[in-house]
Amino acid sequence: MTPRTLITRSRPVAAPAADRRRAWLVTAMIVAFMVVNYADKSVLGLAAVPVMTELGLSNSTYGLISSSFFFLFSVAGLLVGFLSTRISSRVLLFVMTVLWAVAQLPVLLVASVPTLMAGRILLGAAEGPAASMSMHALYKWFPPERRAFPSALQIGGAALGTLIAAPFVTWLIDGFGWRSAYAVLAVVSAVWALLWWRVGHDGPYDHARTADGPGGLRLPYRKILLTGTVLGSIASALGAQWALSLSHAWLPAYFRTQLGMSAAASATAISVVSGFGLVLLLGVSPFVDALKSRGVSSRWSSGAAQSVAVGLAGCAMTAFPFVDATGPRLVLVACAFGGTAVAVPLHYMTTAEVVPPAQRGAVFGIVAGVGTLPGLVAPFLTGHLIDTAQTPAAGYTTAFVAAGAVMLTAGSFALTAIRPERDARRIAHEAGSRPPA
Numbered sequence: 051m052t053p054r055t056l057i058t059r060s061r062p063v064a065a066p067a068a069d070r071r072r073a074w075l076v077t078a079m080i081v082a083f084m085v086v087n088y089a090d091k092s093v094l095g096l097a098a099v100p101v102m103t104e105l106g107l108s109n110s111t112y113g114l115i116s117s118s119f120f121f122l123f124s125v126a127g128l129l130v131g132f133l134s135t136r137i138s139s140r141v142l143l144f145v146m147t148v149l150w151a152v153a154q155l156p157v158l159l160v161a162s163v164p165t166l167m168a169g170r171i172l173l174g175a176a177e178g179p180a181a182s183m184s185m186h187a188l189y190k191w192f193p194p195e196r197r198a199f200p201s202a203l204q205i206g207g208a209a210l211g212t213l214i215a216a217p218f219v220t221w222l223i224d225g226f227g228w229r230s231a232y233a234v235l236a237v238v239s240a241v242w243a244l245l246w247w248r249v250g251h252d253g254p255y256d257h258a259r260t261a262d263g264p265g266g267l268r269l270p271y272r273k274i275l276l277t278g279t280v281l282g283s284i285a286s287a288l289g290a291q292w293a294l295s296l297s298h299a300w301l302p303a304y305f306r307t308q309l310g311m312s313a314a315a316s317a318t319a320i321s322v323v324s325g326f327g328l329v330l331l332l333g334v335s336p337f338v339d340a341l342k343s344r345g346v347s348s349r350w351s352s353g354a355a356q357s358v359a360v361g362l363a364g365c366a367m368t369a370f371p372f373v374d375a376t377g378p379r380l381v382l383v384a385c386a387f388g389g390t391a392v393a394v395p396l397h398y399m400t401t402a403e404v405v406p407p408a409q410r411g412a413v414f415g416i417v418a419g420v421g422t423l424p425g426l427v428a429p430f431l432t433g434h435l436i437d438t439a440q441t442p443a444a445g446y447t448t449a450f451v452a453a454g455a456v457m458l459t460a461g462s463f464a465l466t467a468i469r470p471e472r473d474a475r476r477i478a479h480e481a482g483s484r485p486p487a
Contacts, residue, residue, distance in 0.1 A: 084207025113433020131415010139187035191253035202335030282467030287421025289460030327391030353468035364457025
């Protein structure tokens with residue numbers, strides 16, 4: 051059994067033209083899904099200054115509220131990942147977005163620390179599986195050799211979400227109060243759910259519809275999860291998520307309180323950072339596909355790309371607090387917080403290369419669940435560092451340098467560990483030596 055046999059053994063028939071059209075419709079819906087996802091996620095960060103002022107919150111308390119988003123985030127990602135082997139992507143994504151709408155409502159009734167935390171915890175539980183399950187749903191519509199660009203579009207929806215959300219949500223907050231942003235996003239989430247229920251279906255590359263019959267090839271999860279490729283992909287996700295959680299929780303406040311930006315200027319700067327990440331995504335993903343088509347190994351095409359991106363972003367994260375010139379500092383901020391965008395679709399791609407299709411959703415859930423754990427730590431730790439430092443500026447500097455060290459370490463480990471071809475051969479050999487079920 052060859053490595054390619056492991057990945058493509060369950061080979062579906064070619065999708066007809068109608069399925070190809072539906073594939074791009076589903077892709078568009080999933081991009082919109084990610085836009086709404088990141089708008090919902092970023093609303094508290096964009097409203098940080100007025101919320102902290104109105105409720106009299108310390109930096110530590112605000113950091114705790116931000117971190118509460120991740121209390122159930124990873125657990126939900128793990129649980130839904132395993133449920134995805136039995137429940138259709140259509141149902142899972144519909145339920146998630148309905149919960150997103152519900153999660154925005156408590157703060158509209160009573161604005162307080164408990165209601166803010168309750169809403170963020172519910173939203174985190176509902177968004178924990180979002181990236182991995184929407185990617186899983188997308189993969190059901192495209193064969194392995196055509197997944198890089200759709201994957202980039204899916205993750206690009208995240209960058210586009212921040213790109214759109216930052217100015218729009220800031221406009222709502224400035225013009226109508228911060229509660230209005232929560233109300234509008236609740237409506238948007240509900241509308242997406244209704245549209246998805248009409249058009250979202252599992253595609254022809256669903257493992258349950260493959261030639262090998264229901265389920266296809268299955269291997270012990272321990273064998274899969276302990277491969278260097280999966281561990282390296284998790285490390286890549288950890289580094290990227292540390293930067294991402296900081297950008298949602300603290301970057302708007304940093305721009306306003308430390309760099310003296312207005313709300314509008316802060317929103318514009320955040321949009322520029324997200325736009326940089328989006329351009330990087332859409333540029334690198336076709337390049338990765340081109341490298342693969344020329345026979346370059348996945349270790350160096352998709353593995354090295356994500357590892358180097360996280361490592362370089364970590365270097366930029368460490369450097370920008372010490373740069374005083376406005377232009378260079380903003381360039382470094384864009385690299386620190388936008389450069390990790392490349393890693394997100396690629397760590398799913400490298401993971402998928404060593405995982406049987408029947409278990410892909412569950413393993414994606416595990417990678418996402420473990421990889422997003424920094425969100426539970428980074429926002430609260432940053433708030434604590436700001437409150438306990440001699441000055442807020444010193445606290446921010448310490449937090450960003452620590453983040454850079456984590457990202458550089460994660461990127462270095464991923465570069466060493468991610469070797470899809472080697473791990474696919476090893477898993478294929480072990481699968482071939484097992485007695486028939």
